[in-house]
Amino acid sequence: SLRSGVECKALNVETKPFFSVGSKFQLEDVIEAQQFNRDTLGAIFDVAKEMEKIEKISTGSNILKGYLMATLFYEPSTRTRLSFESAMKRLGGEVLTTENAREFSSAAKGETLEDTIRTVEGYTDIIVMRHFESGAARRAAATANIPVINAGDGPGQHPTQALLDVYTIQKEIGKLDGIRVGLVGDLAYGRTVRSLAYLLAKYKDVKIYFVSPEVVKMKEDIKDYLTSQGVEWEESGDLMEVASKCDVVYQTRIQRERFGERIDLYEEARGKYIVDQNVLDVMQKHAIIMHPLPRLDEITVEVDADPRAAYFRQAKNGIYIRMALLKLLLLGW
Amino acid sequence: SLRSGVECKALNVETKPFFSVGSKFQLEDVIEAQQFNRDTLGAIFDVAKEMEKIEKISTGSNILKGYLMATLFYEPSTRTRLSFESAMKRLGGEVLTTENAREFSSAAKGETLEDTIRTVEGYTDIIVMRHFESGAARRAAATANIPVINAGDGPGQHPTQALLDVYTIQKEIGKLDGIRVGLVGDLAYGRTVRSLAYLLAKYKDVKIYFVSPEVVKMKEDIKDYLTSQGVEWEESGDLMEVASKCDVVYQTRIQRERFGERIDLYEEARGKYIVDQNVLDVMQKHAIIMHPLPRLDEITVEVDADPRAAYFRQAKNGIYIRMALLKLLLLGW
Amino acid sequence: SLRSGVECKALNVETKPFFSVGSKFQLEDVIEAQQFNRDTLGAIFDVAKEMEKIEKISTGSNILKGYLMATLFYEPSTRTRLSFESAMKRLGGEVLTTENAREFSSAAKGETLEDTIRTVEGYTDIIVMRHFESGAARRAAATANIPVINAGDGPGQHPTQALLDVYTIQKEIGKLDGIRVGLVGDLAYGRTVRSLAYLLAKYKDVKIYFVSPEVVKMKEDIKDYLTSQGVEWEESGDLMEVASKCDVVYQTRIQRERFGERIDLYEEARGKYIVDQNVLDVMQKHAIIMHPLPRLDEITVEVDADPRAAYFRQAKNGIYIRMALLKLLLLGW
Numbered sequence: 001s002l003r004s005g006v007e008c009k010a011l012n013v014e015t016k017p018f019f020s021v022g023s024k025f026q027l028e029d030v031i032e033a034q035q036f037n038r039d040t041l042g043a044i045f046d047v048a049k050e051m052e053k054i055e056k057i058s059t060g061s062n063i064l065k066g067y068l069m070a071t072l073f074y075e076p077s078t079r080t081r082l083s084f085e086s087a088m089k090r091l092g093g094e095v096l097t098t099e100n101a102r103e104f105s106s107a108a109k110g111e112t113l114e115d116t117i118r119t120v121e122g123y124t125d126i127i128v129m130r131h132f133e134s135g136a137a138r139r140a141a142a143t144a145n146i147p148v149i150n151a152g153d154g155p156g157q158h159p160t161q162a163l164l165d166v167y168t169i170q171k172e173i174g175k176l177d178g179i180r181v182g183l184v185g186d187l188a189y190g191r192t193v194r195s196l197a198y199l200l201a202k203y204k205d206v207k208i209y210f211v212s213p214e215v216v217k218m219k220e221d222i223k224d225y226l227t228s229q230g231v232e233w234e235e236s237g238d239l240m241e242v243a244s245k246c247d248v249v250y251q252t253r254i255q256r257e258r259f260g261e262r263i264d265l266y267e268e269a270r271g272k273y274i275v276d277q278n279v280l281d282v283m284q285k286h287a288i289i290m291h292p293l294p295r296l297d298e299i300t301v302e303v304d305a306d307p308r309a310a311y312f313r314q315a316k317n318g319i320y321i322r323m324a325l326l327k328l329l330l331l332g333w
Numbered sequence: 334s335l336r337s338g339v340e341c342k343a344l345n346v347e348t349k350p351f352f353s354v355g356s357k358f359q360l361e362d363v364i365e366a367q368q369f370n371r372d373t374l375g376a377i378f379d380v381a382k383e384m385e386k387i388e389k390i391s392t393g394s395n396i397l398k399g400y401l402m403a404t405l406f407y408e409p410s411t412r413t414r415l416s417f418e419s420a421m422k423r424l425g426g427e428v429l430t431t432e433n434a435r436e437f438s439s440a441a442k443g444e445t446l447e448d449t450i451r452t453v454e455g456y457t458d459i460i461v462m463r464h465f466e467s468g469a470a471r472r473a474a475a476t477a478n479i480p481v482i483n484a485g486d487g488p489g490q491h492p493t494q495a496l497l498d499v500y501t502i503q504k505e506i507g508k509l510d511g512i513r514v515g516l517v518g519d520l521a522y523g524r525t526v527r528s529l530a531y532l533l534a535k536y537k538d539v540k541i542y543f544v545s546p547e548v549v550k551m552k553e554d555i556k557d558y559l560t561s562q563g564v565e566w567e568e569s570g571d572l573m574e575v576a577s578k579c580d581v582v583y584q585t586r587i588q589r590e591r592f593g594e595r596i597d598l599y600e601e602a603r604g605k606y607i608v609d610q611n612v613l614d615v616m617q618k619h620a621i622i623m624h625p626l627p628r629l630d631e632i633t634v635e636v637d638a639d640p641r642a643a644y645f646r647q648a649k650n651g652i653y654i655r656m657a658l659l660k661l662l663l664l665g666w
Numbered sequence: 667s668l669r670s671g672v673e674c675k676a677l678n679v680e681t682k683p684f685f686s687v688g689s690k691f692q693l694e695d696v697i698e699a700q701q702f703n704r705d706t707l708g709a710i711f712d713v714a715k716e717m718e719k720i721e722k723i724s725t726g727s728n729i730l731k732g733y734l735m736a737t738l739f740y741e742p743s744t745r746t747r748l749s750f751e752s753a754m755k756r757l758g759g760e761v762l763t764t765e766n767a768r769e770f771s772s773a774a775k776g777e778t779l780e781d782t783i784r785t786v787e788g789y790t791d792i793i794v795m796r797h798f799e800s801g802a803a804r805r806a807a808a809t810a811n812i813p814v815i816n817a818g819d820g821p822g823q824h825p826t827q828a829l830l831d832v833y834t835i836q837k838e839i840g841k842l843d844g845i846r847v848g849l850v851g852d853l854a855y856g857r858t859v860r861s862l863a864y865l866l867a868k869y870k871d872v873k874i875y876f877v878s879p880e881v882v883k884m885k886e887d888i889k890d891y892l893t894s895q896g897v898e899w900e901e902s903g904d905l906m907e908v909a910s911k912c913d914v915v916y917q918t919r920i921q922r923e924r925f926g927e928r929i930d931l932y933e934e935a936r937g938k939y940i941v942d943q944n945v946l947d948v949m950q951k952h953a954i955i956m957h958p959l960p961r962l963d964e965i966t967v968e969v970d971a972d973p974r975a976a977y978f979r980q981a982k983n984g985i986y987i988r989m990a991l992l993k994l995l996l997l998g999w
Contacts, residue, residue: 057399058400065725065726068755070748082429085429086456089427089429096748096752100744111960111961115960120748123748123749123985295444296442296444312452393731393732628777645785
């Protein structure tokens with residue numbers, strides 16, 4: 001079944017990366033969204049909540065004083081890197097930065113990822129890795145004797161984004177069971193919405209709406225998985241109607257690079273579902289708009305001033321989630 | 334008038350970035366040299382003086398412990414970046430570095446500066462921004478809920494350089510009223526000398542000499558402004574005579590990139606006014622030579638050993654001025 | 667003689683960079699392997715030993731709190747840079763990073779190294795410099811009023827690598843006098859093995875075996891030097907026999923870039939002496955395999971699991987040696 005197809009990509013939860021004692025578990029690595037269940041998510045969110053208080057202490061925290069984090073980025077992602085580095089420094093930890101980790105294993109030199117990891121683990125206490133190859137984070141974690149966090153591995157996973165998305169929904173809406181979420185935009189290639197759909201399936205009575213141009217619609221694997229988990233979903237071409245029903249409208253950017261020469265198709269797709277004042281007008285008072293950022297014009301600037309525009313708060317939640325993960329990986333509970 | 338032309342570019346001093354209570358003001362952002370007057374400059378210089386003592390404490394200071402500064406550089410400027418980062422760390426603060434902030438809003442992604450700022454302000458307590466577009470720092474400050482320091486915005490402003498220049502004159506000569514300053518070299522394109530002329534106009538009985546090749550002479554706007562402020566100025570082709578009269582000889586580099594194909598004009602211009610032993614010989618004992626660095630051969634190496642060569646001390650003063658600004662922006666008085 | 671040829675490249679040990687009081691000396695700069703003798707090496711190794719304990723303190727050390735180190739890298743070397751930065755941070759110090767120090771003196775600007783150093787020394791307490799030109803570190807040290815560490819200057823020196831190599835041998839084998847070392851691979855261009863041979867000559871009853879393809883064999887200067895120092899050496903084409911006799915098999919990577927168009931010669935050279943299970947089988951129980959890393963396939967992956975594979979421990983020793991040097995340069999004994 002599709003479900004086991006998904007699970008075969010997951011880590012063996014019994015032995016790695018968790019050692020569970022009730023909901024208190026030992027987090028060893030953060031590799032993919034699938035490694036979490038509603039208990040472990042809830043436990044992490046509780047820690048993230050504590051982190052919100054700590055982040056506000058103006059003299060800073062010393063929780064991770066003496067700890068070193070290396071950001072090993074094989075492709076640049078300033079946004080993600082700064083978020084992790086901010087999280088580490090807010091906890092009193094220190095950072096070794098590299099944005100051109102490819103240089104470690106340049107074509108001329110040809111060092112394996114495993115050798116690089118064995119060297120870097122001698123310099124630091126935790127590795128945050130961004131890589132261009134799917135599965136690289138898992139390979140790094142299998143080699144390292146210190147914790148590894150996947151900060152995105154190519155078309156693969158970006159689990160801390162998935163966690164901060166779910167955390168944002170819980171914090172803004174106050175619940176996860178029973179929520180209605182509209183996923184809008186690029187549902188075919190956006191790993192964000194795919195991971196989010198996967199994690200939402202862990203909650204009860206969730207309903208998901210897919211609103212996307214035909215060329216980038218949600219793929220069958222996720223739809224089959226949701227069905228297998230008893231999650232209601234439907235596809236819709238009517239953003240206004242979906243927006244009026246949902247607790248969360250999760251907008252995403254249509255990625256031009258997916259369309260190659262067909263700029264006409266790209267232009268058609270990107271203009272199709274825009275979140276603007278008209279959408280706000282039909283949304284419920286308690287509902288929110290999310291976006292993984294960066295955004296172009298798929299959310300108009302006029303929306304920013306509305307309190308339901310949650311995307312910059314969502315970005316900020318990334319700090320709390322990453323603080324929580326760093327704390328759990330380095331210190332435990 | 335020209336003066337109001339200059340002022341229209343300035344921030345509204347009453348409301349932003351200052352809230353003044355006598356000379357004790359609340360500094361909110363550092364965007365351009367024009368935002369300062371002699372009272373605020375004097376107050377900042379008093380703090381810079383304190384910072385000189387703090388910088389010498391070998392165990393470091395904890396004044397900014399728990400604070401984070403992000404250096405958001407859209408174009409590289411290692412010198413300026415390191416100076417700010419050193420200042421922050423000398424005060425016990427921490428730094429998030431990015432030298433390729435363009436990646437935040439790469440062509441493919443196209444995020445606005447405003448969106449980037451709204452994201453980054455969630456990671457940090459203060460933003461130091463270098464940008465290739467004039468006015469970018471002002472836009473960032475208008476968006477951010479945290480302080481912004483302009484570390485140079487294209488052909489626009491570089492206010493911390495202007496401040497450290499005036500601070501250097503006060504410290505080396507012991508006064509600002511009544512001083513005589515020779516500005517030498519590229520006066521047309523050098524934003525350094527333009528800002529310095531502007532700030533010197535705030536002091537009494539100042540006299541400014543302009544010594545430059547014809548092709549890069551001081552533009553009319555600054556000359557008109559000085560006249561409107563009652564500042565005496567004159568243009569001269571005789572560096573030796575000017576040097577013999579001045580308290581400060583401020584040399585600048587002729588920038589080759591301004592001359593395009595006309596390498597002949599560049600070569601002629603750059604060789605015309607060199608500060609060398611002959612210039613030193615006519616200078617007064619208390620006078621100094623300044624330069625914003627880097628220098629090529631517009632000051633000969635033989636000059637370095639003379640105590641009147643103040644340019645490396647001037648660079649060091651940048652640390653104290655930046656420490657003072659960081660302290661004032663983050664903690665107030 | 668050759669020996670004085672070598673010495674003419676060395677610093678004057680009496681005055682710089684050491685002020686000796688018995689084996690307790692004042693280390694002022696670290697420029698080249700030749701500046702050390704067995705007393706000073708032994709003293710540094712004693713400090714490195716202490717550093718091993720400090721590095722294990724989970725709350726970190728404050729020994730260098732308040733100190734700033736600038737990594738001024740004119741060419742990228744992520745591995746070396748991170749090792750130094752980790753060492754500094756493990757001691758509670760702070761770091762200013764630049765991986766594109768060439769920007770300081772870009773073609774357009776043309777600042778001299780000396781001017782850059784005079785500016786940077788105002789920002790920091792110690793400079794770690796990587797440069798593409800042989801002799802650059804010495805020039806920097808001659809200019810700076812603060813300590814300079816050479817982190818590699820082109821084809822010249824990389825003294826901290828040489829120190830960590832000797833430290834590794836002492837730690838793993840328990841002695842340096844009387845050891846037998848096989849240097850394998852690129853002996854002509856590898857500065858690592860050249861420096862190591864030079865330092866080993868300071869110990870008694872050392873025997874060195876050179877095992878390399880003809881095209882990259884050890885050059886005459888080192889062989890003559892060893893002879894002049896009474897060090898036994900021999901060249902051998904039989905890796906198995908050498909491996910069976912040695913305490914240390916020091917393997918190196920054949921650098922493709924040395925062969926230009928002659929890829930056939932490169933392929934022949936790189937495949938000739940591989941350290942694999944067969945080599946392990948003949949090695950003594952107490953012997954070790956070293957490599958400066960990165961490695962390609964000159965040591966097969968199967969070797970990694972053997973306790974005699976010391977190369978990742980060797981990389982880790984770089985942290986301890988660099989911690990020791992930073993401590994000695996900034997605080998003394």
